[in-house]
Amino acid sequence: MHDKADRLKAAKVPDRQQTESSEQHRLPPGQTLTSKFPILHEGPVPEYDLNRWTLRVFGEVEEERIFSLDELQSLPQSKSESDIHCVTRWSKFDTRWEGVKFKDFMKELGLLPEAKYVMIHADTNYETNLRLEDLLHEDVLLAFRYDDKPLTPKHGYPLRLVVPHLYFWKSAKWVRGIEFMKEDRKGFWESHGFHNTADPFKEQRFSSDEYEMPEGEWEYNEYD
Numbered sequence: 001m002h003d004k005a006d007r008l009k010a011a012k013v014p015d016r017q018q019t020e021s022s023e024q025h026r027l028p029p030g031q032t033l034t035s036k037f038p039i040l041h042e043g044p045v046p047e048y049d050l051n052r053w054t055l056r057v058f059g060e061v062e063e064e065r066i067f068s069l070d071e072l073q074s075l076p077q078s079k080s081e082s083d084i085h086c087v088t089r090w091s092k093f094d095t096r097w098e099g100v101k102f103k104d105f106m107k108e109l110g111l112l113p114e115a116k117y118v119m120i121h122a123d124t125n126y127e128t129n130l131r132l133e134d135l136l137h138e139d140v141l142l143a144f145r146y147d148d149k150p151l152t153p154k155h156g157y158p159l160r161l162v163v164p165h166l167y168f169w170k171s172a173k174w175v176r177g178i179e180f181m182k183e184d185r186k187g188f189w190e191s192h193g194f195h196n197t198a199d200p201f202k203e204q205r206f207s208s209d210e211y212e213m214p215e216g217e218w219e220y221n222e223y224d
């Protein structure tokens, strides 16, 4: 089921000629630029009754919190423009997002000093872990909108995380919970052969060269 890491290791490294030389520095090693927006995820696209939708914040916080969509949308909204990089080797420049800056969202929470790591819990059965410091970059958003429109269901409606400086699997779609943690713990892809930190400019794709992956298929062919 999850031999994605193995298959990617075997894939041919793309030719960089096609990118304008003035833009080369924006393209991490081993990536190819796309103008399309590929759609990638495990499992079905969730459907929601938005009146019942909640975001739960728990773990190393003074008090557990449950946010409704209205509450999140009444917090100060920010825009960010960023380049995104998927471990399957596509990058997309100048993506435009709008939502609550993670740094601003933190002001709503009484975070305990022990909180150093974060697990993002998302539908359907998806988790990804990040260092708290990685969520504090200015362009990290809990995003409701892409390109001046609400997110489409396949891109994470109603709420996704956007962490442009890490490979895009860290940018969980359909976010439902944020857990602040003292100790690091691995999320879904991080425990299936992918790198824990995932910096595309350091090409941190895989956790190790000898990782053994289960049998199975992984592919994507959808984009918009």
Ligand SMILES: Nc1nc2c(c(=O)[nH]1)N[C@H]1C(S)=C(S)[C@@H](COP(=O)(O)O)O[C@H]1N2
Pocket (backbone or CB within 6 Å): 037, 038, 039, 040, 041, 042, 043, 086, 087, 122, 123, 124, 126, 154, 155, 156, 168, 169, 170, 171, 172, 173, 174, 175
């Ligand atoms: N909930 C959830 N979020 C997810 C995933 C997933 O399987 N489930 N896949 C990740 C991966 S591997 C990628 S590359 C991006 C793709 O986002 P996109 O479909 O908007 O391009 O979503 C990430 N977020």
Ligand SMILES: [Mo]
Pocket (backbone or CB within 6 Å): 040, 086, 087, 088, 168, 169
């Ligand atoms: Mo991905």
